[in-house]
Amino acid sequence: MLRDFVGCYCSEPRLAFNQTVVTGCRISLEQRRCASATINLRLAAVWRLAYAVADCGLLSADRTAGIRRVKGAKRLGVPVGNGLTAEQGKRLLLRADGASLRGKRDNTTPAILHGNTGFFADAARFAKVAILDLWIIGKNLREARGQMKISARNVLAGKVQEITRGAVNAQVKILLDGGELVVSVITNSSVESLGMEVGSVAYAIVKASEVIVGKGLEDVKLSARNVLPGTVTRVVDGAVNSEVEIRLPAGTTIAASITKESVKALELKPGDAVSAIVKASNVMIGV
Numbered sequence: 001m002l003r004d005f006v007g008c009y010c011s012e013p014r015l016a017f018n019q020t021v022v023t024g025c026r027i028s029l030e031q032r033r034c035a036s037a038t039i040n041l042r043l044a045a046v047w048r049l050a051y052a053v054a055d056c057g058l059l060s061a062d063r064t065a066g067i068r069r070v071k072g073a074k075r076l077g078v079p080v081g082n083g084l085t086a087e088q089g090k091r092l093l094l095r096a097d098g099a100s101l102r103g104k105r106d107n108t109t110p111a112i113l114h115g116n117t118g119f120f121a122d123a124a125r126f127a128k129v130a131i132l133d134l135w136i137i138g139k140n141l142r143e144a145r146g147q148m149k150i151s152a153r154n155v156l157a158g159k160v161q162e163i164t165r166g167a168v169n170a171q172v173k174i175l176l177d178g179g180e181l182v183v184s185v186i187t188n189s190s191v192e193s194l195g196m197e198v199g200s201v202a203y204a205i206v207k208a209s210e211v212i213v214g215k216g217l218e219d220v221k222l223s224a225r226n227v228l229p230g231t232v233t234r235v236v237d238g239a240v241n242s243e244v245e246i247r248l249p250a251g252t253t254i255a256a257s258i259t260k261e262s263v264k265a266l267e268l269k270p271g272d273a274v275s276a277i278v279k280a281s282n283v284m285i286g287v
Helices: 003-009 019-031 036-055 061-068 086-095 101-113 123-146 188-194 260-266
Strands: 154-165 169-176 181-187 201-206 212-214 226-237 241-247 253-259 273-278 284-286
Touching: 019 036, 019 061, 036 061, 154 181, 154 188, 154 253, 169 188, 169 201, 181 188, 181 226, 181 284, 188 284, 212 253, 226 253, 226 260, 241 260, 241 273, 253 260
Parallel strands: none
Antiparallel strands: 154 169, 154 201, 169 181, 201 284, 212 273, 226 241, 226 273, 241 253
């Protein structure tokens, strides 16, 4: 019953488990002309999953409430003779193979919907099954994202350290895996759509053309929020522009695209101590 939701969830990158995604799943079912009872049954399974994940501390109360506010489809008419008998319901619960990963998942939702509380040995087992479903969703999403490529040269992995919201924009601080701190300014709606929270994994994405290279800036104050000191490891000259690779102290490499004349003016060569300068508004964030 959660298969349709998993497919909808993994259809696009950067989705979070929130009200918007569940609403999109319901709309998708309506476009496929599914019956109202079918849509409501699948929504109920998603609601139950949200409750279980929230009980485990993996989903905030606000998001859980938002997911529960997604309205089901309006029922028209009266069902005639399509319900399961008690014996059919029993066979449905016993049908899935409890030894396999998918079987455990498929067994969960029917048991919840039919009120078969005896299916779970205790509350801990219920939580484990719900986390299992979330793990499957996350695995499929990671596989889908692993196939996506972007043209930006600098994709820096880290974790969200702080989110400061304003009236329209938010300031997001990302602590890179190497220990450097990168500041980005994005809209509040982007923070919501990405589902970012403090501690979540995120990527600071910067185009090479947005990186300014500075030299001898130890005592200079700049308005740019991101001033990352490092060492030039390579300079590749082109007809007009040059690509400069800068290695940060922890090993992270940042590529900058500047003019050939700028390289000559700064007398850049491998081994020089420089700083990679990036405005906060030029840092995109991916999750």
